[in-house]
Amino acid sequence: MDTNSGLNKAQLEAVTAPLGPVLILAGAGSGKTRCLTMRIVYLIKKLGIKPHNILAVTFTNKAAGEMKERIVKLLQAPDKISNSPTMGTFHSIGVRILRAESRLVGLTPNFVIYDNDDQESLLKDILIALKLDPTKFKPALFAAVIDRAKNNLLEPGDLDEKDKKFTQTAREVYRRYQDGLLKNNAVDFGDLLMLPVQIFQKHPEILKKYQALWQYILVDEYQDTNHVQYLWTKMLAQAHKNIFVVGDDAQAIYGFRGANLQNILDFEDDYPDCKIIRLEQNYRSTSPILRIAEKIIELNSHQHKKRLWTDNETGGLPNLFSAEDETTEAYFVAGRILNIQDPPVTTKETELEYLTDDQSEDQGILSRLMKKSWGRVLPKLKNRQGLNQIAVLYRTHFQSRAFEEAFIASSIPYQIVGGLKFYERAEIKDILCYLRLLVNQNDLVSLKRVINKPARGIGEQSFKLLKDALLEKDEPLLSELFFKKPSVKGFFEMINFITGIEESANILDVLGQVIKLSGYEKFLRDGSEEGEGRWENVLELINVAGAFKRLPWKEAVSRFLEEVALMTSADEADLNTPKVTLMTLHQAKGLEFDTVFMVGLEEGLLPHSRSILDPKDIAEEVRLAYVGVTRARKMLFLVHAQSRRQYGSRNISVPSRILKAIPEELITRITNY
Numbered sequence: 001m002d003t004n005s006g007l008n009k010a011q012l013e014a015v016t017a018p019l020g021p022v023l024i025l026a027g028a029g030s031g032k033t034r035c036l037t038m039r040i041v042y043l044i045k046k047l048g049i050k051p052h053n054i055l056a057v058t059f060t061n062k063a064a065g066e067m068k069e070r071i072v073k074l075l076q077a078p079d080k081i082s083n084s085p086t087m088g089t090f091h092s093i094g095v096r097i098l099r100a101e102s103r104l105v106g107l108t109p110n111f112v113i114y115d116n117d118d119q120e121s122l123l124k125d126i127l128i129a130l131k132l133d134p135t136k137f138k139p140a141l142f143a144a145v146i147d148r149a150k151n152n153l154l155e156p157g158d159l160d161e162k163d164k165k166f167t168q169t170a171r172e173v174y175r176r177y178q179d180g181l182l183k184n185n186a187v188d189f190g191d192l193l194m195l196p197v198q199i200f201q202k203h204p205e206i207l208k209k210y211q212a213l214w215q216y217i218l219v220d221e222y223q224d225t226n227h228v229q230y231l232w233t234k235m236l237a238q239a240h241k242n243i244f245v246v247g248d249d250a251q252a253i254y255g256f257r258g259a260n261l262q263n264i265l266d267f268e269d270d271y272p273d274c275k276i277i278r279l280e281q282n283y284r285s286t287s288p289i290l291r292i293a294e295k296i297i298e299l300n301s302h303q304h305k306k307r308l309w310t311d312n313e314t315g316g317l318p319n320l321f322s323a324e325d326e327t328t329e330a331y332f333v334a335g336r337i338l339n340i341q342d343p344p345v346t347t348k349e350t351e352l353e354y355l356t357d358d359q360s361e362d363q364g365i366l367s368r369l370m371k372k373s374w375g376r377v378l379p380k381l382k383n384r385q386g387l388n389q390i391a392v393l394y395r396t397h398f399q400s401r402a403f404e405e406a407f408i409a410s411s412i413p414y415q416i417v418g419g420l421k422f423y424e425r426a427e428i429k430d431i432l433c434y435l436r437l438l439v440n441q442n443d444l445v446s447l448k449r450v451i452n453k454p455a456r457g458i459g460e461q462s463f464k465l466l467k468d469a470l471l472e473k474d475e476p477l478l479s480e481l482f483f484k485k486p487s488v489k490g491f492f493e494m495i496n497f498i499t500g501i502e503e504s505a506n507i508l509d510v511l512g513q514v515i516k517l518s519g520y521e522k523f524l525r526d527g528s529e530e531g532e533g534r535w536e537n538v539l540e541l542i543n544v545a546g547a548f549k550r551l552p553w554k555e556a557v558s559r560f561l562e563e564v565a566l567m568t569s570a571d572e573a574d575l576n577t578p579k580v581t582l583m584t585l586h587q588a589k590g591l592e593f594d595t596v597f598m599v600g601l602e603e604g605l606l607p608h609s610r611s612i613l614d615p616k617d618i619a620e621e622v623r624l625a626y627v628g629v630t631r632a633r634k635m636l637f638l639v640h641a642q643s644r645r646q647y648g649s650r651n652i653s654v655p656s657r658i659l660k661a662i663p664e665e666l667i668t669r670i671t672n673y
Helices: 009-015 032-045 061-074 090-105 116-129 139-151 164-183 191-202 204-213 227-237 287-297 326-341 364-377 397-409 426-439 444-450 460-472 475-484 486-499 507-518 520-524 529-548 553-565 615-629
Strands: 022-026 054-058 086-089 216-219 243-247 275-279 319-323 390-394 414-416 580-584 593-598 632-641 643-646 649-652
Touching: 009 032, 009 275, 022 032, 032 054, 032 061, 032 216, 032 243, 054 061, 054 090, 061 086, 086 090, 090 191, 090 204, 090 227, 116 139, 116 164, 116 444, 139 164, 139 191, 139 227, 191 204, 191 227, 204 227, 216 227, 227 243, 287 615, 287 632, 319 326, 326 390, 326 397, 326 593, 326 632, 390 397, 397 414, 397 580, 426 444, 426 486, 426 507, 426 520, 426 529, 426 553, 444 460, 460 475, 475 486, 486 507, 507 520, 507 529, 507 553, 520 529, 529 553, 593 615
Parallel strands: 022 243, 022 275, 054 086, 054 216, 216 243, 319 632, 390 580, 390 593, 414 580, 593 632
Antiparallel strands: 643 649
16 A cells, blocks of 8 residues: 555655654644544554554544544555554543543443433532522533533632632532532543543543553644643643644634634644644645635734645635525525526516615515515425535524525425434433433433433332432342332333343343333323324434444443433534535534635624634634635625514624625625525
């Protein structure tokens, strides 16, 4: 195998860089994933490094899976490898460390991972115990405070909020929350990184073990690392300093999650002898799109200097459309999609000229004409092929509503990424909680969710008695409860029966028993259309679980639950089915589409109103716009509305400073369509 194959000069320099610290500044669409993949192959093939000594960290499970597949293909016979490099997200590798070292933090290896709903359920109970009203003191607020603390490696006593009274409350809530997690043999996402780092700090021999295992570390999207991820990486790399990081400070958009842009800007300070290589040739977008991206990012002065270029000079100028309102904006996008997919029908009704600012006609006429015209001329989309190569990108989720209405009216299939996810649906969460109880009967959050689904006649007060009895291991109280509530006793007998199923059974057998013995199918299938829809979701969950059916069932259940817990919005997105994708700009990171509509380009939306007063936040909003533009391969539409309804009232909108940064000669203004 030739590791030079298909690499440009800069990529080849990156792939074959000497061992030691290496920083790859990879512009959007510059082939960084290929570079990372080929670097791993180069380490194994050319330098003879053992695969198990390599650790590659990505930001999505999907990226890790794709990289693994490419490496396996590149290292096929006669170059078969007996073991493969460790690849995954920070969190998935954190789980691996934590399962192996769980005893050091008071957990057992079968701990469960709590999602947002589980966290808030536990926090709600804590707030009630503290006599705080959960409707005023929101569990989600404390969840955010705790997550931020863990990202910065802060213990409860380290919290220091501006409001001293709130700080005291937050410290107590955080302390009780951690105690609750420990009693439930559970962790949250923040623990998956904080706890391994704390293990490394308190147990140097454990750190040395992993330093000896992972002597060559590669990190993707380094600009998005937060403090605990930065520290985790630095500690692992201390011994050998073979750290190869890839990132682009121009695409650092996760400051709100605690990501610290300084991590990539300060890489040279951390590793003074590091080698820096810039990947500037873009293989994704046309030259006109890149010229606009360049003008946008020039709004930020504090960036590593690099200039994207491409051999692809084809394609027309990106388009700019000024819509009357959010309805016009949505119907414009729908109309353009119809024109892209089906040959346009030219009639007087479709040749609507946009009303300019100095015209006095009723602006509302345009929206009604557009709806009426498009609904009559092109009532149904004929050609669905390739719809998955079209994306509508917006700043915040509320913007999707108008597009959904327009797409439904135009018969355009679509999917919303980041809406109600499959694994967040009530019926799916219920089944997952049943499974979690099979591997971890200390999980009181899961117990609370399903002990009365289907109804078994146990309310809040009864559950409190049950919870206290279980925590205190109070057998007399449990016996009394079981006597008063035979259905509760039956619930535990059912859990114990299923837990006792022989190891050779598979996960589908176990799932079947859960659904049958719990009465959950009958509970869902109540004769309504909604009930049938929920049952179909459960059947889909069974299909997904089938991927683990070759494993012993307990291992399969643990692996399945872990995979679900670590899944992100990007992992759930289906980009192969012919549907237009609607998503926020943050969720679009790492993706690409033939046609991109960037909508809502107005002051207060992009940049967002929350960022207006802070130059750092404004700079991140600029980078967000840059990320959006560079998702487009062939066609780019920039759209803003002159007015928008928000919070029940209609407000005049001002075009975004992002648009004002783009010279007129780089865009085509659409005034009729």
